[in-house]
Amino acid sequence: MICTLTIARYPRYMGFVGIFSMAIFHIPLFINKQISFYKLMGCGKNGSFDKTPDWRQWAVLSVYPSTSTPTPIPIPAFLKQWYRFFNAEVFTIWLQPIEGHGTWDSKEAFGKLPKQTDYNGPIAVLTRATIRLGKLSSFWKNTPAVSHQLKDADGLIASVGIGEIPFIKQATFSIWESKAHMKSFAYNMKAHTQVIRKTKQEDWYSEDMFTRFIPLSSKGFLNGKQVIAEKA
Numbered sequence: 349m350i351c352t353l354t355i356a357r358y359p360r361y362m363g364f365v366g367i368f369s370m371a372i373f374h375i376p377l378f379i380n381k382q383i384s385f386y387k388l389m390g391c392g393k394n395g396s397f398d399k400t401p402d403w404r405q406w407a408v409l410s411v412y413p414s415t416s417t418p419t420p421i422p423i424p425a426f427l428k429q430w431y432r433f434f435n436a437e438v439f440t441i442w443l444q445p446i447e448g449h450g451t452w453d454s455k456e457a458f459g460k461l462p463k464q465t466d467y468n469g470p471i472a473v474l475t476r477a478t479i480r481l482g483k484l485s486s487f488w489k490n491t492p493a494v495s496h497q498l499k500d501a502d503g504l505i506a507s508v509g510i511g512e513i514p515f516i517k518q519a520t521f522s523i524w525e526s527k528a529h530m531k532s533f534a535y536n537m538k539a540h541t542q543v544i545r546k547t548k549q550e551d552w553y554s555e556d557m558f559t560r561f562i563p564l565s566s567k568g569f570l571n572g573k574q575v576i577a578e579k580a
Contacts, residue, residue, distance in 0.1 A: 349411065349412065349413050349414075349444070349445060349458065349459060350412045350421060350442060350443070350444060350564070351409065351410065351411050351412070351442070351443045351444075351445060351458065351561065352408075352409070352410050352412075352421060352423070352440055352441070352442055352443070353407065353408070353409050353440070353441050353443065353521060354407065354408045354410075354423060354427070354438060354439070354440040355391070355405060355406075355407050355438070355439045355440075355508055355570055356369075356405070356406050356407075356408075356431050356436040356437070356438050356439075357404050357405045357436060357437040357438075357570075357571065358404050358405075358406075358434055358435075358436050359404075359434070359435055359436075360404070362404070362434060363403030363404045364403075365434050365436075366390075366403065366404065366405070366406035367403075369388075369406060369430060370388045370390075370406065372430075373388055373408060373426075373427060373430075374388065375426075376424050376425075376426040376427065377408070377410065377424065380410075380424060382412050382414065382421075383410050383411060383412060384411050384412070384413045385410075385411040385452075385455065385457045385458075386408065386409060386410045386411065387407075387408070387409045387452070387512060388406075388407075388408055388512075389406070389407040389408075389409070389510040389511055389512050389519070390402070390403075390405075390406055390407070390510070390511060390512075390514070391405040391406060391407055391508055391509060391510050391511075392508075392509030392510070392511065392518075393509070399488060399514070399515060401514060405508075405571075407508070407510045408427065410424075411457060411458060413459065421442065423438075423440060437568070437569050437570075437571075437572070438568045438569075439566070439567070439568040439569055439570040439575060440566065440567050440568055441472065441523070441563055441565075441566040441567075441575075442563075442564040442565050442566070443472055443561035443562065443563060443564060444561055444562040444564055445458035445459070445461055445559055445560070445561050446461065446462075446465050446467055446560055446561060446562055447461055447462055447463060447464060447465055447467075447559070447560040448461040448463070448557065448558055448559035448560060449461070449463055449557070449558055450555070450556050450557030450558055450559075451555060451557055452476060452555075452557050453555075454555070457557070457559075458559055461559065467527065467562065468526060468527045468528065469526060469527070469562070470505075470523070470524065470525055470526060470562075470563055471523075471524050471526065471527045471530055471560055471561065471562065471563070472521065472522065472523045472524070472560070472561040472562075472563045473520075473521070473522050473523075473524070473530060473558070473559070473560050473561070474519060474520075474521050474557070474558075474559045474561070475519060475520050475556075475557075475558050476511075476517070476518065476519030476520075476556065476557050477517075477518060477519070477552070477553040477555065477556040477557075478516060478517050478553060478554045478555040478556070479515070479516050479517075479518065479552055479553060479554075480551070480552060480553065480554050481516070483550060483551070483552040483553075484515060484516070486546070486550060486552065487552050488515070490542070490543050490546060491543065493539035493543075494537075494539050494540050494543050495509075496539075497533070497537050497539050497540065498520075498522070498533070498540075501529070501532075501533040501537070502529060502532065502533075503524050503525040503526060503528075503529025503530070503532070503533075504522060504523075504524060504525075504529070504533070505523040505524060505525060505575060505576075506522070506523045506570055506573075506575045507520060507521065507522035507523070508520075508521050508522075508570065523563060523575070527560075530560075
């Protein structure tokens with residue numbers, strides 16, 4: 349199984365193009381028989397869970413279950429032409445899911461995965477959740493501190509906040525130099541460990557998912573910076 353995550357950033361004053369793409373892109377992705385699961389998402393401004401949308405930046409996640417080759421899968425032709433026509437800055441990363449748990453819209457989006465493996469190289473992480481309506485206040489009160497610490501985390505290559513529904517269905521995608529760096533942030537940073545504890549104690553989520561990937565290759569620029577993310 350191979351997955352792709354594409355982040356497109358449109359020129360200033362053209363964020364409406366991204367909004368339209370969230371409706372139009374359903375057609376070529378839905379009819380693509382190679383894709384078993386996909387999501388069209390907006391982005392937050394601060395590289396993590398964020399209440400403030402970035403109207404210029406939009407994301408597409410696609411899962412190709414029958415593909416095992418590390419050769420990069422081309423972006424669907426219609427999407428590629430759309431990005432080119434509207435002069436979008438595009439970043440795509442190709443990923444192999446290796447560890448995880450949880451569901452996305454009641455589906456095991458990346459198949460059945462072990463919770464842990466012995467892989468220790470460069471790693472990408474997707475954390476997503478559907479927040480209970482009654483827990484929104486508590487969630488958004490506690491997450492800004494985590495976002496602030498994430499920016500300066502040792503070993504972080506890049507991160508982006510993505511989501512399907514503002515405030516409610518949120519996700520963070522991050523790329524790390526190694527699993528050790530990722531775990532150091534996850535389990536040693538005070539704000540993050542506090543949020544993990546409150547998540548369980550207060551039952552913030554009606555559904556959540558945590559998945560780790562081997563970054564196979566990447567191409568393009570993310571927020572004006574070239575991101576090199578691939579297996580060593």
